[in-house]
Amino acid sequence: MNPTRRSFLAGTSALLAMPYLNTRSIAAETISIQIGSSHPTNNIWVYAMQTALQPALDKLLADAGGNYVVNWGENYGGTLYKFKDTRAAVRDGIVDIGMVGTVWEGSSMPLQNVTYFTPFANSDHNVVIDVFDRLTEELPELKAGWTDQNMVHLSSLVTDNYDVYANFDINSVDDIKNRRLNAPGTSANWLADTGCTPVDGALTTYYTDIQTGVSEGTLSFASGIQPTRVYEVAPKLARVGFGSMYFGGIAVNKTFYDALPADVQTALREAGRITSRSHGDYVTERATNAMKEMVAAGLQVNDMAQAERERWAATLPNVAKPWLDANGPAAAKVLKAYFAALRERGITPARDWAAEA
Template identity: 65%
Template sequence: MKHTTFALAAAATIVASAAAAQQTITVNIGSSHPEQNIWVYAMKNTFQPEVNRILEEAGGEYEVNWNEAYAGTLYKFTDTREAVQDGIVDIGMVGTVWEGSTMPLQNVTYFTPFATPDHRMLIEIFDDLNVNQEDLAQSWADNNMVPLSSLITDVYDVYATFPVETMEDLQNRRINAPGTSANWLQGTGATPVDGALTTYYTNIQTGVTEGTLSFASGILPTRVYEVAPELTRVGIGSMYFGSIAANKDFYDGLPEPVQEAMQQAAAATSEAHGDYVADLAARAMEEMQAEGLTVRDLPEEEKMKWVENLPDIVQPWLDQTGEAGNRVLSAYFDALRERGAEPLRAWDEGR
């Protein structure tokens, strides 16, 4: 009996010691968009649980207490960089697409349309370039951030109140094309009008615009197809949008096993993000067509007119970014071709 009592007491002591040795790390994680958004979904549903799983399987020395601030509860889409850079959150969705002046190098895809429709390829490319291409890596470091997992869009096409069968159909049309995407309409005769996914429906419904350049996974939840029931598939391309990133000061202060868990979880998140966007885009097409969306492909010869009539829209970006921009452009197009992509326009040639 004494031996049994002693054994039980010893076991309890060991368990208590193990529990006492476990370190809990609080991580503030957030975004400007809700969890259902394509750029946030994998944060909540893959990144967090994967970190938990990896740490638990490693022996449970560390665990994470997640403080979630999704759906813009702490900051809006215009402040994603500052939120992570300044430590408002430790990890967050960073939309570099909105950081044309502070992180211009990351916007290379938006200045080189018709490069690839393969969003999974873009994830793979930018997961690599953000870490291993010196100019991109330095940009993240200069902004006090560590990129973890790349975020993309599916393919941009034309959603409109009218069919587009030839390039002439775009003449004198007003099309929502926010930010850099306005450049894609140069030479088409259409007039770009600024806006966002949240404004397209009202813009088109009220006649401010007659359509938009956008992607299926964004159009479905905003129901823009109800007022723009004509989809012309042009294949302007998928775009690198930004990254899930960590505040560098926070990340550098983490124990190495937690850093490693986050890196492994980030790789899983990239894969899950690619799958989720593909599944959502496919479901979007089915549901929107069931609701009356008409789908057509722009004839190849008309598409090539669009591509070839675009002015040299990458040059202003290169003027802004200098030699670093040239290196990033070259690295990006090298990465595309190494993976078998055939850009419809070689934006890197002659630089």
Template identity: 40%
Template sequence: MSAVFKSGIAIGVLAMALLSQSAHAQKTIKMTAFAGHPPVFPWVKLLDDYFIPEVDKRLAAAGGKVKIEWNRAYGGTLVKLGSESTALKDGLGEIGFVSTIFEAPKFPLQNITYYTPFGTDDISIVAKVITSLQNKIPEMKAAWTKNNAVFLGGTGLDAYHLFTKAPIAKLDDLKGLKINAPGPSANWLKDTGAIAVAGTLQTYYNDIQTGVTSGALTFATGGFPAKIYEVAPNITKVNYGAQFGGALAMNKKVLDRLPKDVQKIFLDVGQDYSEKFNALLTSTTNDLMRKMAAAGAHIREVPPAERKQWASAIPNPAIPWAKDLDAKGLPGTKVLKAYMAEMKANGVEYPRDWSQE
């Protein structure tokens, strides 16, 4: 047998071995993506429509050594709203949307936006500032680590407005009304004469329809899919400001076990998810307002002078919030001052400085 022939055989055997090794090198990992909200809401829809397929696409482009077999569990089918971080911590799922507004005890500092109302309706600025503070203030980042979670990409909610059965022509019209207000947004109604009633997007419609409440504090991208405008067709555009509402997060132990290049894909796509979400929210909000108006909703824009009156009417919610966290060993005052400073540096003008007594 000639040396050339033997060499050819050897090369062929080696190639076959490498191909076989490559074929068997692919690792399939099962992952569950979950959310308490259903996919009609944009933060869940984008997880399904962009994050998952984009991760798959980039893994394939990187050589396909890792493949994800996805299980989707949205709308509370696996985890109820407000329990998402617990599910991540306990390993019930690998990727989840954590609604920090409904998990305030675990993410108190992330809720700073709800204690500084009447800010901007530009969610990209809010998300940018919160992400910046999480990178600068260790205690904010630690809130995720303590829950065995890694922050992938923050999202927010477009500006909150008032949806009511009867029209609100002035601040005094709130007197005696029961209004659904989630979590700390109840502070926005103090001393206005309105009574805040707890609830979520899943409960508002029935609460208003049955007379439990007369309306809700909510936002276009939530109010439209939940059809709040059908039972509360009067929308008073107070503009309480866009709010940081939560983030896409990943089980830390799962992420840490992945190869470094695969980890980077998840982190990069998480950042892109956040940017795409902010762009989607901005483009969607005005369109939904038009759709609600076309469906019969009556929309009143609150002018700046009246908006300042609304902001001045309520007790300052930020100072007590900050001092309470200070007493618990968390940098409440530091976060409050840093947040207001960064928002102002980004061109946001408040009708009231919440960092002042």
């Protein structure tokens, strides 16, 4: 047995029903599951695991007759691995179930990062969850991104809408010319050809970067900005509408999953769907409350005019093209399926990247 993981226990133990419940004795098989993440449980993605996935699976198994019970081993907050190792941790069975940040896996799971190469597409995070839950099941290319890594996708994880938090007013794309904004990773593409200099960083560095003049603001989302108090040094929010991003997913190690009883597999998949809905609700709650608290603390909010959003989007080069060129027909299929799903929901992106594919 691989010492770095807990396989489920096949032994059967007799669980005597408590007398006050007035139920008969039943035999239940105990399934031991190690669940973990690189982030703490107050994180919007990890919160979904502990408060939605775990209780949902417990309840589904109990409602199905109580033939199986789960013995959870919680490994949250980076106790077993850090954020750059989420894929490897689930793939290799360091944990049986874990949060996988595909945003950090551009070379290993590139198709999952389609939203980061198509800014100005859609700001509704619940739509992103629904679309990617469905497309991951329907598109072999997206599903293979998980199964080829010895994982089974259970639930989609997202960010709320990306905007610009800055220490200067932004009413149009012209206002960021000759400025410096934190825009790590792929989000730097959203500033291409605008005259703005992207500065690398992370939620943990934005405050100091802006305070010390390394940057003058950042591209980020409310549920991330509020806890880090970045609004204190970047008190002007320009609602640009870069969009909600598919961040990754909750996944189960495929070797572990394949060895589970069929009834437990079914319950686990349903628990994943329940978790997606719960995650969407929680992100809504966190983002809404974050905005209220920041505005009360002095954040000035400017809703950029739709015409200016479209002009910003049109200013960018085809930022999807390098991603498409690197990943071939599969990327084009995923991109077109994503934008078709948006159209089905009556959403009109500020720029139709699929039409340029």
